[in-house]
Amino acid sequence: MKLITHNMLSSNIIKGVKNGYPLGIQATDVQVNEVDFNPDFVARIIPKLQWPILCQAAESIGHLGDLPKELISDFESNEEFLKKAHHILMEIEVKEGNLVCPETGRKFPISNGILNMLLNEDEV
Amino acid sequence: MAEPVFRVPTGIKLSKSDRKTLKKHLRSQHTLFRHEKLNLSDEVSQHIVVGNGGLGNNVRREELVNIFSKYGSVVDVLLKPRKPYAFVTFSTVQESVRAFQDIHGRTMKCPEELSLPNVTFYLSFVKEVPGFELSTSYLHPPGLILLEDMVSESYEHKLLECVKWENSEAETSEESANSQILKHRRVKHYGYEFIYGINNVDRDKPLNEGIPITCEELLTELVNSHHISCRPDQLTVNQYLPGQGIPPHIDTHSAFEDWIISLSLGSQVIMDFRHPDGRHLPVLVPQRSVLIMTGESRYVWTHGITPRKSDVVPVNALAQQQPRLNADGDRSESADNLADRLTMFQRNTRTSFTFRKVLRGPCKCKYPEQCDSKQKSSSKDVSNSQTKENKSSLPDTDKEAAMLEKLHVHEVYEEIADHFSDTRHKAWPKVAEFIRLQTPGSVMIDAGCGNGKYLGINPDIYKIGCDRSTRLCHICKDQNFEVLVSDILALPYRDNCCDVAISIAVIHHLSTWDRRVRALEEIVRILRPGGKALISVWAFEQELCKQKSNYLKESRIRNKHSQKKDGSVNTHRDDSLQEDMSGSCLEQRANSLEVHVNRTHFDKQDLLVPWHKKPTSSDEKCGTGEEMSTKGNHSKPVFHRFYHVFKDGELNELVQHIPGARVTEAYYDKGNWCVILEKVLES
Numbered sequence: 137m138k139l140i141t142h143n144m145l146s147s148n149i150i151k152g153v154k155n156g157y158p159l160g161i162q163a164t165d166v167q168v169n170e171v172d173f174n175p176d177f178v179a180r181i182i183p184k185l186q187w188p189i190l191c192q193a194a195e196s197i198g199h200l201g202d203l204p205k206e207l208i209s210d211f212e213s214n215e216e217f218l219k220k221a222h223h224i225l226m227e228i229e230v231k232e233g234n235l236v237c238p239e240t241g242r243k244f245p246i247s248n249g250i251l252n253m254l255l256n257e258d259e260v
Numbered sequence: 261m262a263e264p265v266f267r268v269p270t271g272i273k274l275s276k277s278d279r280k281t282l283k284k285h286l287r288s289q290h291t292l293f294r295h296e297k298l299n300l301s302d303e304v305s306q307h308i309v310v311g312n313g314g315l316g317n318n319v320r321r322e323e324l325v326n327i328f329s330k331y332g333s334v335v336d337v338l339l340k341p342r343k344p345y346a347f348v349t350f351s352t353v354q355e356s357v358r359a360f361q362d363i364h365g366r367t368m369k370c371p372e373e374l375s376l377p378n379v380t381f382y383l384s385f386v387k388e389v390p391g392f393e394l395s396t397s398y399l400h401p402p403g404l405i406l407l408e409d410m411v412s413e414s415y416e417h418k419l420l421e422c423v424k425w426e427n428s429e430a431e432t433s434e435e436s437a438n439s440q441i442l443k444h445r446r447v448k449h450y451g452y453e454f455i456y457g458i459n460n461v462d463r464d465k466p467l468n469e470g471i472p473i474t475c476e477e478l479l480t481e482l483v484n485s486h487h488i489s490c491r492p493d494q495l496t497v498n499q500y501l502p503g504q505g506i507p508p509h510i511d512t513h514s515a516f517e518d519w520i521i522s523l524s525l526g527s528q529v530i531m532d533f534r535h536p537d538g539r540h541l542p543v544l545v546p547q548r549s550v551l552i553m554t555g556e557s558r559y560v561w562t563h564g565i566t567p568r569k570s571d572v573v574p575v576n577a578l579a580q581q582q583p584r585l586n587a588d589g590d591r592s593e594s595a596d597n598l599a600d601r602l603t604m605f606q607r608n609t610r611t612s613f614t615f616r617k618v619l620r621g622p623c624k625c626k627y628p629e630q631c632d633s634k635q636k637s638s639s640k641d642v643s644n645s646q647t648k649e650n651k652s653s654l655p656d657t658d659k660e661a662a663m664l665e666k667l668h669v670h671e672v673y674e675e676i677a678d679h680f681s682d683t684r685h686k687a688w689p690k691v692a693e694f695i696r697l698q699t700p701g702s703v704m705i706d707a708g709c710g711n712g713k714y715l716g717i718n719p720d721i722y723k724i725g726c727d728r729s730t731r732l733c734h735i736c737k738d739q740n741f742e743v744l745v746s747d748i749l750a751l752p753y754r755d756n757c758c759d760v761a762i763s764i765a766v767i768h769h770l771s772t773w774d775r776r777v778r779a780l781e782e783i784v785r786i787l788r789p790g791g792k793a794l795i796s797v798w799a800f801e802q803e804l805c806k807q808k809s810n811y812l813k814e815s816r817i818r819n820k821h822s823q824k825k826d827g828s829v830n831t832h833r834d835d836s837l838q839e840d841m842s843g844s845c846l847e848q849r850a851n852s853l854e855v856h857v858n859r860t861h862f863d864k865q866d867l868l869v870p871w872h873k874k875p876t877s878s879d880e881k882c883g884t885g886e887e888m889s890t891k892g893n894h895s896k897p898v899f900h901r902f903y904h905v906f907k908d909g910e911l912n913e914l915v916q917h918i919p920g921a922r923v924t925e926a927y928y929d930k931g932n933w934c935v936i937l938e939k940v941l942e943s
Contacts, residue, residue, distance in 0.1 A: 141724050141742055144703065144757040149750035157754050177720055180701020184759070244752075250733050251744040253726075253752035257662070260750060 137235075137251045139193050140225040143185050145251075147237035147244070150259050158189045159244070160236035163197045171226040178222045179212040185225075194224045281365040281382070288312065288382040292345060300384040306335070306356050307389050308348045310363075311382035315572050316344035318376055321603030324348060327373050331359035338389055339602050341572045347389045356385070399541055401533045402656075403555025405487065406543070410550040411478060416525050420611055422474040423448060423497050445504045450495040452618055460515045461494065461618055471495045471615070478523065478550075479615065487552055488519050492615035500529070502607040505567030508534055511616070513559060513623035513631040520558055521615040522551040527608035530571040533561045536629070544573050547610075556656070559627040570606045622917060626658070628773040634913070654771065654866055661771045668868060668902035669769045670728050676873050676899055677731035681711035690929050691764055692717050694794045694936070702759040707748050707783055708766030712736035715743070721760070726751070748779045753786040761786065761793040765932070768797040768903050771866070776904070777917055780937075784921045787939040792924070795915075796934040800862050800905040809931030812859060855900060865907065868900035906933045 147156030187207045194200040203220045211217050234243040235251060242259070245252050274282065288311030289300050300309070308328075313319045321339055328334050328348050332355025338347040350356040360383050370377040400406065411419065425446060450471045452461040471479075471492065482488050494516070498506070511520055524545045531551070533541045541561075545551055553563070623633035655661040673680065691714060698704065700720035709715060709725030710732055716739065725743040727733050736743040746752050748766060761783050770776045783793050802809040856867045911933045915923050918937075925936040 137744065138742055140722060141744070144705075144724065144753050146752060146754035148754070149752055155754075174720070177701055177722075180699075181703070181722060184701075184703055184757075248734070248737065250730070250737055252730070253744055253746040253750075254728075255747070255750055 137230045137246055137249060138226060139190060139228055139230075140181070140185070141251075142193050142230075142235070143190050145235065145253075147235075147239070147242065147253075149253070150237060150240060150242060150255060153237060153239045156237055156239060158186070158193065158238065160238060161193055161196050161230060161233065162236060162243070163230045163233035163246075165230070165232035166197050166199065167229050167231050168199075168223075168227050169229060171222070173219060173222050175215055175218045175222075178218045178225065181225065182207070182211055182221060190224065194228070197228070197230065199224060199228050284380070285311070285365070285382045285384070288345065289384055292384070295343060295345075301387045303385065303387075304353055304357050304360075305385045305387055306350050306353055307386045308350075308356050308360060308383050309386050310346045310348055311384070312344055312379055313381050314343045314345040315339045315602065315604050316342045317379065318570065318604070319346070319374065319379065320605070321346075323374050327363070327368070328359055331355050331362065336389070339572075339604075341602060347386070349389060359383070360385070400543055401535065401541055401557040401561045403553065404533070404543065404557035405552040405554065406545070407487070407550040407552070408546055409548055410481075410523070411525075411548045413548070415477065416548050418474055419478075419523075419613065420525055422472045423611070425499075445501075445506060446499040448497045450497075451492075452494045454494070454496055454515075459512045463618060463620065475613065475615070482521065482550070482552075488521065488617075490517070490617060492521065492617045494616045494618050496614045496616075498612045498614065500565065500607075500610045500612070502527075502569040502609070503567055505565035508532065508562035508564030510559065510562050510630055511553075513625055513627075514619060514633045515616075516619050517617040518554060518558060518625065519617075520553040521613075522553070523613040523615070524549050524551070525611045525613070527610035528571075528605065529565055529607060529610050530573060531563055531565055533557065533563050535561050542571075542573075544571075556627070559625045560630055568607075570604050572602050572604050624774075626656075626772055626774045634773060634917075658772070658774065661775055664771045664902055665769065665775075668900055672871065672899040672901050673727075673729040674731055676871050677711075677729055677735060679873050680871075681732065681735045684711055684713055687713050687717060688764070688796075688929065688932075690927075690934070691762065691794060691796070695721075695760075695762070698760050703757065704760040704762065705751070705753065705758045705786060707751060707761060707763040707779075709736060709741075709743060710765075712739055712741045712743065714762060714764065715739075715741040724758075749775060749782060751782045751786055755785055756788040756791075758786055759788060759791045761791070762795075763793065764796045765798060767795065768905060769901070771902055771904060773914075776914055780914060780918050780921070784918050784937070784939050789939050789941045791939050793937050793939075794934065795911065795937065796929070796932045797906045797911055798903060799928065799931050799933045800865055800907045801928075802861055802931050804928055811931045812861070853902070856903075862905050866902075866904050869903050871899040871901055873897050873899060908933070911935050 142159065142161065145157075145159055147153055147159055150156065188205065191200055191203060191205045194203065201220060201223070203224060204217075208214060208217055211221070229249055230246050231249045233246045235246065236243050291311070292300065292309055310324065313324055321337055324337050324339075324346055325334055328337070328350075331350070333351040334348060335351050336347070336349040338349075340346075348356075348359070350359065363381050364383040365380065367378060367380045368374040370379075425448065450467060450469050452463070452466055454461055472495075475495065479491055483491060500506070522545070524547060526547065528544060528546045530542045531545050533543055543551075557563075623631050625631055625633075628634035655664050695704065695714060695717045698718060698721050702721040704721050704723045706712075706714055706723060706725040709727050712725050712732075712735065715723050715725045715736060723742065725733075725736050725741055726746045727736070727743070728745070728747055730745050733743045733745050744752070748763070748770075763779070763783060767776050767779045770779055780795070783795070787793060799809075802812050854864050854867045856862065856864075856869045858870060908928075912923050912926050912935060915921055915935055915937050920940050921937045922940055923935050924938045927934050
């Protein structure tokens with residue numbers, strides 16, 4: 137699971153959960169894989185993200201690096217910034233661990249890089 | 261005691277009246293023989309058949325019990341609906357003989373013995389009472405709640421008083437009058453007028469007269485006891501004279517909430533409930549009772565009152581409310597004997613108060629076949645065919661639906677994942693085109709991504725795939741696609757998070773209308789305002805404008821192949837139904853849903869489609885139909901997947917039920933119906 141995906145996820149599908157956002161990350165295996173850098177793509181993706189949540193998630197698994205927690209104003213043209221963002225968004229992957237619902241503590245397992253968000257009958 | 265006193269007096273000189281009696285007696289014996297295939301006994305017995313003493317000529321059970329109890333202990337009385345005779349059983353032969361001597365050929369006294377004048381009973385002995393099939397049961401349709409004695413006699417009186425029927429002469433001139441005399445009954449509306457022409461109410465035109473204050477006591481009690489969730493705002497009062505009724509009907513789904521309350525005053529009555537599959541349950545609605553129709557009984561079963569003056573009911577249905585007429589010690593019948601016995605009661609004037617809550621917005625029931633909200637304009641033939649064909653095969657509850665999908669969708673895909681993936685390399689061109697057209701930097705979610713054949717298109721957008729099948733997700737992951745396991749009814753994404761969504765060949769696996777709507781609601785929820793989604797489903801119509809879909813065409817090509825290859829004629833056809841049935845791994849629902857014959861036209865919308873699993877990779881070339889299953893082989897296992905195939909217009913209609921979504925494009929693509937929908941911008 138990439139951190140960009142994590143930025144979109146919510147556990148509001150659980151009965152009684154209001155926002156379910158953001159999900160906590162408990163990672164036991166984090167891998168870094170090189171992905172081709174596409175500055176235009178990253179610049180266009182950033183406005184669609186909850187930036188503070190991304191930084192918080194990266195920090196929680198120890199991969200924030202020196203990425204500023206506040207989104208800089210000229211991010212679209214700042215290639216160095218975009219590269220760092222690209223690294224966090226696209227190259228870091230949680231292979232094993234859990235995502236945790238912030239309201240109920242319900243854990244969703246990540247195994248072989250695949251998150252399982254299926255609910256039990258009584259949770260729907 | 262003397263030997264048989266009675267013998268059919270043949271060969272003896274007869275008086276004129278005796279001869280008449282004999283003639284009639286023989287006729288009644290003939291009737292009995294015709295109806296019951298029963299020969300009458302020449303010998304006396306405990307059992308007497310009473311000609312002219314049945315429900316068919318309006319003789320009531322209680323009257324028979326009273327008449328015959330004078331001669332001894334009546335063990336049993338059997339009446340049958342519409343038959344002009346009854347069976348009476350005494351505990352001893354002597355008693356039955358006594359009764360015979362006194363009653364046979366005698367005109368019963370009116371009104372002391374019978375309420376009807378000029379009825380002559382003709383009796384015969386029978387060796388045994390014929391077997392009896394219960395035609396009237398006291399089962400209720402699902403969702404029907406009957407609350408007896410809900411109002412006191414004095415309250416009943418007050419309620420009847422509060423209805424001010426307009427003078428019938430003034431009726432024609434006073435257009436504003438809310439009461440009218442219909443063909444079969446008198447009707448008055450409060451709150452809103454129920455307009456019979458459109459079978460609905462005009463929500464914008466509430467009546468001046470609201471529900472009478474007298475009703476408050478009852479309504480408060482019903483709300484407090486949680487029988488209804490809110491207070492009704494519409495009341496229709498119907499008054500039926502004996503002999504009047506109301507045709508079978510379902511209250512228009514979209515007109516009212518999911519419950520309907522009927523208070524019965526003045527007289528009990530039999531209300532007939534009928535299921536589209538032919539089941540018929542007559543329900544005895546007692547005086548001063550409240551009937552609440554919910555669920556299936558409100559949405560699927562019709563209810564009506566047959567216009568007649570009397571009703572036939574099981575004895576103990578009445579016995580619960582009335583002291584038994586023959587309850588005089590040892591002469592009464594035992595309760596066991598009464599269990600399946602029928603009797604009759606005369607109707608009096610009955611006044612019913614029907615309380616309903618006017619519905620705002622479309623009906624949200626789970627019964628599209630009967631629902632006016634779900635069958636508008638274009639798909640009239642859809643609804644018709646659904647009503648006829650698919651009723652009994654579909655799950656009734658959401659739980660059942662989930663179970664059906666677990667067995668016939670989720671578990672099957674988990675099993676066939678590898679083979680399935682091998683047959684699905686090529687993206688459908690129109691779907692691929694849609695994805696390529698998205699602006700760079702878009703976020704796309706593929707709900708039901710399968711083996712991920714659409715996750716590799718357009719490198720300038722970010723794609724997340726999700727699928728219910730873990731194994732299919734692994735197949736995606738092996739190709740380095742971002743994917744997670746989730747259910748389409750619970751997409752684990754925050755609201756408004758994506759620019760684009762696709763759901764290709766997925767929602768046809770959901771087994772109820774309600775679940776298909778919920779899936780679309782989920783997709784719309786995660787789309788940002790202005791975002792678009794492409795939805796495709798398998799089409800019922802596999803041949804449009806004389807053009808066969810690839811799904812149908814495949815069978816011809818395949819059959820040719822198998823002939824060339826092995827020289828035999830189609831021994832390996834994959835459309836052998838026998839093979840499907842015997843090889844199925846998951847049979848639980850198969851007997852109620854039809855198993856489709858592969859590569860043929862659909863004749864039902866809800867069906868099981870066989871998948872012939874191949875142990876090794878196939879050489880299958882892929883086309884654009886949803887179904888591209890592989891060539892058959894007798895040894896390979898067969899799995900049944902549930903499908904609801906969509907008819908023309910059905911997918912559009914589904915989208916129309918999603919708040920905040922509108923169809924921007926709809927098309928047919930080689931055996932599939934497709935729509936592009938847009939989440940409307942918030943105003």
